[in-house]
Amino acid sequence: MIRRIVSRPTGCFAVVVLALLVVLAAVSLLWTPQDPFRADPFRQWAAPSPAHWFGTDASGRDIASYLLAGTRTTVLVAVGSGVVASVVGIVLTAVGSLTARWVREGTAVLLDILVAFPTLLTAMLLTAVFGGSLGIVVVSVGLSFGVTIARVARGEIRRIARSDYVVAARASGVGPLGVLTRHLVPNAAPLFTVQLSLAMATAVLAEAGLSYLGYGAGSDTASWGNLLADLQTYIGVHPWSATWPGAAIALVVAALSLLGDAVRDASDPRLTTGDRADGDRASGDRASGDRDTGDRAAADGRGPDGTTTTTTPGVTA
Numbered sequence: 001m002i003r004r005i006v007s008r009p010t011g012c013f014a015v016v017v018l019a020l021l022v023v024l025a026a027v028s029l030l031w032t033p034q035d036p037f038r039a040d041p042f043r044q045w046a047a048p049s050p051a052h053w054f055g056t057d058a059s060g061r062d063i064a065s066y067l068l069a070g071t072r073t074t075v076l077v078a079v080g081s082g083v084v085a086s087v088v089g090i091v092l093t094a095v096g097s098l099t100a101r102w103v104r105e106g107t108a109v110l111l112d113i114l115v116a117f118p119t120l121l122t123a124m125l126l127t128a129v130f131g132g133s134l135g136i137v138v139v140s141v142g143l144s145f146g147v148t149i150a151r152v153a154r155g156e157i158r159r160i161a162r163s164d165y166v167v168a169a170r171a172s173g174v175g176p177l178g179v180l181t182r183h184l185v186p187n188a189a190p191l192f193t194v195q196l197s198l199a200m201a202t203a204v205l206a207e208a209g210l211s212y213l214g215y216g217a218g219s220d221t222a223s224w225g226n227l228l229a230d231l232q233t234y235i236g237v238h239p240w241s242a243t244w245p246g247a248a249i250a251l252v253v254a255a256l257s258l259l260g261d262a263v264r265d266a267s268d269p270r271l272t273t274g275d276r277a278d279g280d281r282a283s284g285d286r287a288s289g290d291r292d293t294g295d296r297a298a299a300d301g302r303g304p305d306g307t308t309t310t311t312t313p314g315v316t317a
Contacts, residue, residue: 004266011262017255025071034062036069036222045238054244057231063244069222070245074204074252077138081203082196084142089149089192090185096150097157097184098176111151119144123206127215134217137207145199153191160187190267197260201253208249224249 005011033053040060048055053064096107123140130136160166166183174182185192210216211225212232219226224245231242 005259005262008262008265010258011266014255014259014262017251018259021071021252021255022075024068025075028068028072032065032068034065036061036066037220038062045234045241055241057227057241058234059230063227063241066222066227067224067244067248070224070227070248073134073207073217073221073223077134077141077203077207078200078252078256080134080138081141081145082200084139085145085149085196085199086192088143088146089153089195090180092146092150093153093157094176094180094184096154097161098180108154111147111154114147115151117144119202120206120209123210124213124215127210132210132215132218134207134221137210137216138203141199141203141206145195145202149192149195149199152195153188156188156191157184160184190264193263193267194260197256197263201256201260204249204256205253208245 006015038061040056043052043056043060044058046052046056046060052062054067055063057063057066092107092111096104096111099107119141122144123137126140127133127136161179161184163183166179169179169183207216207223208225208228211223212229214229216225217223228242228245228249231238231245235242
């Protein structure tokens with residue numbers, strides 16, 4: 001699976017970017033070039049230099065150090081939202097697929113209602129009620145995308161539940177929980193993975209947007225959204241400074257989205273079978289071409305090595 005993901009250019013790009021993000025987050029726990037929160041009024045808007053890789057902001061903070069510390073927030077929000085979305089999605093999928101008919105129909109109606117609420121709007125409502133924090137962002141995005149995962153996976157789970165091996169497992173005495181964990185979830189894992197990558201990308205974007213609006217991480221937490229909100233005020237005077245957090249957010253969101261596409265392509269048996277079939281057809285075309293070349297050589301009286309041969313009646317070469 002991993003080899004097939006990395007063999008695709010988009011999958012390789014996504015894996016490299018996300019691996020670099022995790023490494024930087026781990027490094028930021030132990031070291032940053034400067035103190036991310038230390039303001040130096042004598043270093044306001046310093047140009048990029050060996051001492052300040054990306055320059056400084058209006059308070060004299062080192063932008064590179066703040067970005068490096070912000071990777072921890074990005075990883076925390078992405079992973080936390082993915083975990084919450086997984087739990088909510090699997091539970092709602094199980095309730096909507098393995099219970100009595102009236103429960104399934106009621107769950108389907110509830111999912112249709114909840115999926116109509118945008119993720120960012122739900123997060124804003126929860127943060128307005130309970131206050132802005134990373135925990136609220138993680139829970140709100142996880143709940144919103146957990147509903148979306150359940151809505152998307154419901155049809156696939158029901159299709160798998162009607163398969164012969166699932167029917168045989170039920171007939172042999174396997175309970176609903178065993179059927180869910182042994183057969184339904186593993187077979188629907190590619191679909192869940194794609195939706196989870198989208199949930200994590202949305203979580204990163206939602207955290208940056210909420211922090212930009214003042215509903216996300218507090219001022220004492222390093223966040224790319226907070227940095228972007230601070231720098232956009234001076235974008236007309238120092239436009240280069242705001243490009244760093246914006247580019248970081250865009251790069252991580254694109255990597256997470258492309259990872260979902262790569263996982264889908266690598267796990268789809270129709271696509272992998274199609275790749276092998278294309279290779280077999282290409283090999284067959286080359287073999288046919290070799291046979292055609294040999295037939296033309298024989299018709300022209302040439303041997304396999306291209307030399308001309310003559311045949312005398314009654315004489316066997």
